[in-house]
Amino acid sequence: MTPLPLEPAIDRRTFLRVSALAGGGLLLAPVLEPLDRALAAAGAGATGATALGEFIRIAADGTVTIVAKNPEIGQGVKTMLPMLIAEELDADWASVKVEQAPSDPTRFGDQFAGGSRATPGNWDGMRRVGAAGRHLLIAAAAATWNVPESECSAAASTVTHGPSGRKLGYGKLAAKAATLPPPDLQSLTLKDPKDYTLVGTPRAGVDTPAIVTGRPLYGIDVRLPGMLYAVFEKCPVFGGKVVSANLDVVKAQPGVRQAFVVKGGAELNGLLDGVAVVAESWWAAKSAREKLEVRWDEGPAAEVSSEGLAKRAAELAGATPTRSLRKDGDVAKALAGAAKTVKASYAYPFLSHATLEPQNCTARFDGGKLELWSTTQTPQPGRELVARTLGMDGKDITIHLVRAGGGFGRRLSNDYMAEAAWIAKQVPGTPVKLLWTREDDMRHDFYRPAGFHHLEAGLDAAGRLLAWRDHFVTFGEGERFAPSAGIQPTEFPSRFVPNFELGASVFPPLVPTGALRAPGSNGLAFVFQSFLDELAGAAGKDPVRFRLDLLGEPRVVSEPDGKAAYDAGRMRAVLERVAERSGWGRRTLASGTGLGVAFHYSHLGYFAEVVEASVVADAVKVNKVWVVGDIGSTIINPLHAENEAQGAALEGLSHAMAQAITIDRGRAQQSNFPEYELLRHAQAPPVDVEFLKTDHAPTGLGEPALPPVIPALCNAIFAASGKRVRSLPLSREGLRWG
Amino acid sequence: MKYTLSVNGKSMTADVSADTPLLWVLRDALGLTGTKYGCGVAACGACTVHLDGHAVRSCQVPVASVARQKVTTIEGLSRDGTHPLQRAWRELDVPQCGYCQAGQLMAAAALLAKTPQPSDAQIDEAMSGNLCRCATYLRIRAGIQRAAQLMATGAPKPSGVSQGSGGGR
Numbered sequence: 001m002t003p004l005p006l007e008p009a010i011d012r013r014t015f016l017r018v019s020a021l022a023g024g025g026l027l028l029a030p031v032l033e034p035l036d037r038a039l040a041a042a043g044a045g046a047t048g049a050t051a052l053g054e055f056i057r058i059a060a061d062g063t064v065t066i067v068a069k070n071p072e073i074g075q076g077v078k079t080m081l082p083m084l085i086a087e088e089l090d091a092d093w094a095s096v097k098v099e100q101a102p103s104d105p106t107r108f109g110d111q112f113a114g115g116s117r118a119t120p121g122n123w124d125g126m127r128r129v130g131a132a133g134r135h136l137l138i139a140a141a142a143a144t145w146n147v148p149e150s151e152c153s154a155a156a157s158t159v160t161h162g163p164s165g166r167k168l169g170y171g172k173l174a175a176k177a178a179t180l181p182p183p184d185l186q187s188l189t190l191k192d193p194k195d196y197t198l199v200g201t202p203r204a205g206v207d208t209p210a211i212v213t214g215r216p217l218y219g220i221d222v223r224l225p226g227m228l229y230a231v232f233e234k235c236p237v238f239g240g241k242v243v244s245a246n247l248d249v250v251k252a253q254p255g256v257r258q259a260f261v262v263k264g265g266a267e268l269n270g271l272l273d274g275v276a277v278v279a280e281s282w283w284a285a286k287s288a289r290e291k292l293e294v295r296w297d298e299g300p301a302a303e304v305s306s307e308g309l310a311k312r313a314a315e316l317a318g319a320t321p322t323r324s325l326r327k328d329g330d331v332a333k334a335l336a337g338a339a340k341t342v343k344a345s346y347a348y349p350f351l352s353h354a355t356l357e358p359q360n361c362t363a364r365f366d367g368g369k370l371e372l373w374s375t376t377q378t379p380q381p382g383r384e385l386v387a388r389t390l391g392m393d394g395k396d397i398t399i400h401l402v403r404a405g406g407g408f409g410r411r412l413s414n415d416y417m418a419e420a421a422w423i424a425k426q427v428p429g430t431p432v433k434l435l436w437t438r439e440d441d442m443r444h445d446f447y448r449p450a451g452f453h454h455l456e457a458g459l460d461a462a463g464r465l466l467a468w469r470d471h472f473v474t475f476g477e478g479e480r481f482a483p484s485a486g487i488q489p490t491e492f493p494s495r496f497v498p499n500f501e502l503g504a505s506v507f508p509p510l511v512p513t514g515a516l517r518a519p520g521s522n523g524l525a526f527v528f529q530s531f532l533d534e535l536a537g538a539a540g541k542d543p544v545r546f547r548l549d550l551l552g553e554p555r556v557v558s559e560p561d562g563k564a565a566y567d568a569g570r571m572r573a574v575l576e577r578v579a580e581r582s583g584w585g586r587r588t589l590a591s592g593t594g595l596g597v598a599f600h601y602s603h604l605g606y607f608a609e610v611v612e613a614s615v616v617a618d619a620v621k622v623n624k625v626w627v628v629g630d631i632g633s634t635i636i637n638p639l640h641a642e643n644e645a646q647g648a649a650l651e652g653l654s655h656a657m658a659q660a661i662t663i664d665r666g667r668a669q670q671s672n673f674p675e676y677e678l679l680r681h682a683q684a685p686p687v688d689v690e691f692l693k694t695d696h697a698p699t700g701l702g703e704p705a706l707p708p709v710i711p712a713l714c715n716a717i718f719a720a721s722g723k724r725v726r727s728l729p730l731s732r733e734g735l736r737w738g
Numbered sequence: 739m740k741y742t743l744s745v746n747g748k749s750m751t752a753d754v755s756a757d758t759p760l761l762w763v764l765r766d767a768l769g770l771t772g773t774k775y776g777c778g779v780a781a782c783g784a785c786t787v788h789l790d791g792h793a794v795r796s797c798q799v800p801v802a803s804v805a806r807q808k809v810t811t812i813e814g815l816s817r818d819g820t821h822p823l824q825r826a827w828r829e830l831d832v833p834q835c836g837y838c839q840a841g842q843l844m845a846a847a848a849l850l851a852k853t854p855q856p857s858d859a860q861i862d863e864a865m866s867g868n869l870c871r872c873a874t875y876l877r878i879r880a881g882i883q884r885a886a887q888l889m890a891t892g893a894p895k896p897s898g899v900s901q902g903s904g905g906g907r
Contacts (some may be wrong), residue, residue, distance in 0.1 A: 074835025074872050204831040211836035212824040214772020214812030218837060221771040229766070254755060272765050281754065283762040356776050356784060356837045356871040405774070405837025406871045438777045643877055647834055650873035673781040673869065684875035703868035 005205045053182070055085055055126075056106045056133045062157055062171030064091040069101045069108040069117055071377050072207070073407030075702045076640040077118045081126050081207045083636060087199040088130030088191060088449035089137075090154035090169070098206040101397035103379035111401070113377040114412055114515070114630035116603035116700025119636065123698055131188040133177075140176040141168050155197075158232030190475040193634060202639030207403060219375035219402045221363040224431040228257055229282040231289050232434060234274040234444055235296045237666035238304075238512055239266070242273045243295040245725050250277055250292050255284030258634070259292075262422060268512040271389045271418040271477075276371035278427060282435055288630050301510040301666035306450075312507055313452040313473040315343070321471050321503025323479070326489035338458025346455065346527040347727045351448035351516055351678060352668070357405025358441040359416040363424035370424070374417050382414035389418045390425060397421075403491065409515035413446050439671040446514025447661050447668075449475050453527045458499075459591040463539030465550055467499040475513060476506030484519040488562035491524060492601060493532070494587040494619065495557045496550055511663055517648070521602035525707030526714065526728065527621035529598035533715045534724065539646035543597050543715065544579045548572060566601060570630045573692055575599050575608040578628040581690060592616055592721025593623070598711035605704030606630040609649065613716035619738025620657070620717060620730065622685040625649045629703055632698035635691050645705040646687040654679040658731040683737045742799050745770065746814025754801055761785045764811060772812035772840050776869070783868030786841035787811050793848035795867075810898040812840035815847055823847055826884035834872035842868050846882050855886050 053404075057065040066085050072078040082098045101108050110121065134154050142149040142158035151162050157170040193199070210217050230601065242261050250259040256279045264272040275294055279285035318320075335341055362373040370392060375380040379399050387394040392561040404411055436444075451474050458467035475482035487504065494500055516522060536546035554569025575597070579585070584595060592614050599608035607630075612623040627645050635641045658677040662669045670676040716724045717735070725733050742751045745768065752767035764770045764787070773796055776784030780795040787796045788810035815821045819880070823843050826832075833839045842865070849856055849864035861882055878894065 074833075074837075076834070202831075204828055205833060205836075207836065208828055208831055208833055209819065211833050212812075212827045212843060213815075213819045214770070214840050216771045218774075220775065223769060223771070281758075281762065281766045283758045283766070284755070287755070299899070354871060356774075356782065356835070356869065358775070404835065406835040408871075435775075438779075483791050554745060640834075643834060643874060644832065646876050648871040650875065654873065672779055673777050674779065678869045678871060679873060679875070680864040680869065681875050681879070684873065684879075 011375060012661070031152075053129060053132070055129050056089065056198040057277055058076040058170050058174035060171045060174070062169045063095055063097060064089070064170060065097045065099055066681045067099050067101045067108070068090070069111050071113040071375070071379065071401050071404065072609045073113050073375070073377060073404040073411065075113060075118070075407075076205060076637060076644065077113065078403075079203060079640065080636050081118065081122055082206070082610040083198055083203060084123065084126035085130035085133070087196055088127045089133045090156065091288040092157040093198050093203070095157060100401055100403075101385065103401055104214045107381055111379055113407055114409065116605065116702040116704060119698050119700045120604060121688050128188055129186045129191050131190055132183050132185060132228055135183045135188060136177040136180050136428055137170055137173050139180050144173070144176065149175065158561075166543055176423055189445050200634055200638065202298050202638065203637050207729045211338055217403045218357055219360045219362070219373060220405070220435060222373045222402060222433060224362065224364065227431040227433055228278050228280065228360070228427065229285050230276055230420070230432050230434040231285045231437070232262070232274050232276050232419050232423070232440070233281070233292060233294065234272050234440070235298060236443060237296065238301045238510060239268060239272065240299050240301070241297040242275065243297050245275045245292060245294045248273070250288050253284070253288035253291055255280040256288045258427060259288070260426060262419070269413045269415055269514075270385055271415070271422055272538065273690055276419075276423045276426075278432060281474050282433070286437065287708065291645060298666060304510045305664050306662040308510060309450065316473045316505040316507065317452065318470060319455045319505070322505045323503060325502040325504055326494060327501050328497075329453075329467075330493075331467045331469050331499045331501045333433060334499035335456065335458040335469075338466055339461040340459045340538050341456065342459075342534055343456045344531055344534060344726055346453045346530065348451055348523045348526060349662070349728060350511065351655060352442050352445045352661050352670070353408045353410035353516055354442065354673075354676060354678065355404070355408060355410050357408035358436045358438055359410070360415050360433065361420035361433040362431060362433040363420040365421070365424040366429050368396060369549060370419060370421055371400070371404050372397065373400045375402055375407075375411055376414050376417060377404070377407050377409070377411040378414065382417045385414050385418050386421045390421055406516045409519060410445065412515055437672040438673070442671045442676060442732065443668045445661070445668070446483065446512045448494050448516035448519070448522060449482055449509070449513040451485065451523045455527070455531050457535055459535065459539050463546070465493070465497050465535060465540050468493060468497040469501040470503070471501065472504045474504060474506055477508050481506060481593040482509060482513045484513055484515045487520065487524065489561065489566065490566070492566065493528065493549075495566065496552070510666070516694065517651065518706045521600060521703070521707040522652075522710070524709040525600040526656075527597065529708065529711035530714050530726070533596070533711070533718065540587050542585060544575065544584055547575060547597070547599065551575070558708070566607070570606045570694060571599055571601060571608070574628045574630050577690065577692060578610050578626050581628065581688060582612070582626040584610060590614070592720055594716045595723070596712045596715025596717070596719055598715060600704070603703045604631070604699035605701065607704050607708050609708040609712045611709065611712040611716040613713060613720050614738070615717055615721040615723070616738060617733050620735050621738040622653060622713065624681075624685050625687045625712070627687060627689045628692060628693045629689075629701075629705055630694050631704070632696040633693055634698045635693070636698065640691050641691065644701050645689045648703070648705035649687045649709045650679055653683070653713060654705045656713050656728055657735075657737060660729050662733065683727070741804070742779060743801075743804055743809055744806065745809045746811060752801065756800065756802040758773055758801045759797050759810065760787065760799040760804055764796065765803045770811050770813050774837055774840055776838070780867075782837050782838070782841075783845060784834055786844040786868065788844060788848060793845045798819040811881075812843060814841060820860040821847065822885035823850065823881065825888060826881040830877055830881050830884060832867045832874055832877040834874050838868060838870045842870065842878055846878070846885070850882070850886060850889065856882065858897065
């Protein structure tokens with residue numbers, strides 16, 4: 001299809017919206033604004049298909065093409081968002097074709113993959129786009145038959161006139177529909193969910209047929225005529241600079257076309273110093289790189305080690321927190337008067353994302369314009385980074401969104417895009433595919449930050465939690481936390497304990513950190529839900545009972561301004577349900593086998609999980625995991641939702657058992673899967689998943705199912721063996737998979 | 739050096755250095771990008787292909803050692819995507835990101851060719867070298883079991899997506 005004529009000028013409202021995207025803040029209203037414009041752009045395309053706005057095209061044969069706007073990283077969004085449109089459009093899903101949108105916020109609104117935001121951010125807008133299409137098609141049919149619209153209805157890509165039984169397929173109506181005035185998106189009536197025929201039914205992913213036959217799909221699969229291949233060597237020490245390199249030797253290697261030193265900047269998530277090798281094949285580039293000798297100025301990060309960071313964290317733990325994040329009641333007094341007090345210190349390590357598809361990007365620079373094929377989760381910030389790095393105008397950069405072999409937050413950073421763009425600019429007119437090795441990928445990640453918590457709590461004589469104090473030692477500088485190293489003052493059990501203190505001490509890690517699936521939560525849930533288990537034990541209470549008592553009566557707890565709402569009733573319900581499904585307190589378990597429970601709220605989702613584990617000497621076997629979640633009224637695609645929740649739980653087990661990135665002399669010590677182990681087939685237990693459907697708008701699933709499984713596992717290990725794990729991974733606590 | 743290989747029943751020629759792993763010959767010289775690079779050290783299984791019917795890690799097979807062995811890749815697992823495993827994968831919607839699935843399918847196909855009704859332990863053993871970062875292991879197991887069932891019952895064509903809650907329980 002030929003792009004529809006659109007005013008390219010950026011008006012003030014658009015500018016504000018783009019700013020909001022760059023800052024990560026997202027609201028529904030700004031999403032709808034470009035949708036209104038997109039809808040107004042209906043018209044006939046050059047291919048003969050008729051466009052109803054930017055998202056829908058209908059061919060004369062009735063084929064409906066729906067554009068999927070967001071990057072697909074395995075979260076199923078390329079299927080899910082078009083399902084929302086197709087439902088309200090009353091399109092016959094079997095005849096729907098889904099097409100990936102390029103990056104273009106003026107046409108498609110916000111386009112990103114992160115924060116489990118696709119569902120809450122698009123649930124309303126995408127359905128309205130579909131409803132607008134249906135409205136136009138019904139209006140076209142009514143006009144054709146000269147009957148009232150109210151006598152017409154739509155189903156399976158066909159409009160029917162009730163009284164006469166006449167029918168017209170969408171293919172016959174599309175051209176006329178495109179000439180009609182578009183309706184106001186906000187005034188459209190959406191379907192009653194009980195009438196859904198597509199949303200809420202299990203649907204295979206639209207790319208699954210291509211995946212199982214090996215058709216080209218991913219960033220790494222991009223092939224262009226005359227394409228060259230590149231590798232890029234950066235300093236193994238984060239942020240190190242190139243002093244010199246034996247480029248002549250590298251250039252003399254077979255197949256090498258170019259080798260050059262890249263002078264980068266200081267932004268760890270931008271273009272860094274390094275040496276690029278461009279060759280006729282990737283193997284030739286990689287082989288030539290093995291002859292490369294670089295003298296590096298390793299810079300200040302060369303002094304950094306995991307031991308040193310832990311030592312500094314311990315020093316800070318001994319002092320008063322440098323920042324007070326929250327103080328409720330009087331913790332000191334409550335602890336002094338408590339019937340029982342419990343103290344414990346917890347720690348978790350750096351983690352790598354380890355997407356199975358290493359970072360890559362294909363770029364072509366020609367005539368002052370740049371074209372990129374990228375697996376980025378954040379195309380618009382990617383465009384801005386590349387424009388800044390190359391001194392270009394963002395409008396001269398075209399970004400094709402290509403399916404990613406996993407994201408997990410790694411592709412929120414666009415360092416590899418800047419590298420590919422820079423390299424392509426050195427060979428104008430020739431496309432170049434930059435592909436990192438696995439070792440590059442693991443050594444140059446934005447790691448889930450390590451963290452250290454020093455906790456103290458007090459119980460009254462009845463075993464109620466009276467006081468809670470956490471001194472969180474983490475990364476940052478001054479008043480700023482390093483990326484994903486922070487905590488909200490409202491993080492549970494904040495607001496559920498009458499005397500509560502949360503303080504933080506920060507220090508700069510000189511290690512790049514970033515968001516990993518369920519950022520923040522993936523460490524905090526382990527600490528808080530494990531410590532709550534210790535407190536339940538000290539109180540002599542059952543761990544589920546203790547947690548229900550802590551949650552209290554069903555109610556919504558929020559800040560005075562109404563923000564940071566936490567629905568105790570929703571959490572109680574998932575906790576009670578997971579206890580029921582797992583047979584909590586109702587089953588006799590063999591000696592050496594135990595159940596552990598945990599819950600966590602993140603990314604608008606309420607999840608409670610139970611793990612059954614057996615421990616024999618140092619061997620841990622997870623027998624089963626139960627997951628119960630509340631992400632609102634509708635599970636849009638239950639076939640994918642179950643898969644994703646199971647994957648989240650298994651990923652959590654993977655984090656817990658063996659994963660840690662350690663730093664020595666400013667370098668990540670792990671560089672490939674033998675040193676950074678993922679869960680394997682034989683270690684994957686059955687995962688039972690249930691969603692409680694509640695009267696709330698649907699929210700995202702990419703992240704919130706992950707955090708609870710880690711403390712649930714640790715609590716199960718305690719129940720099975722009496723061993724309390726306060727530091728991850730388990731493999732460093734003398735445990736292994738059995 | 740020029741190497742002539744038998745790939746998916748066709749004779750194909752690649753002009754590459756002798757140490758080039760089969761993986762990169764397939765992907766970059768022959769344009770068969772279904773086989774994936776994940777680790778380069780035979781630790782993830784994303785590059786699994788068949789050599790004379792045996793599952794191998796193509797990142798560890800220098801092109802010079804392939805000789806006359808028949809290479810089968812995901813593109814050649816079936817002529818038209820109807821291998822029982824491919825049908826089962828579509829029916830249960832096994833993939834999430836999907837990047838590892840070519841390797842999973844090739845490992846599973848080698849297993850089923852030898853052991854048409856594998857036990858859980860046999861599945862674990864045959865598949866233990868194939869990582870899935872999204873952890874679709876439960877669907878993969880269900881997919882292998884479903885494919886075994888399709889093979890045993892004369893493989894009636896599955897009619898689209900299952901209406902149940904999918905595999906993996």
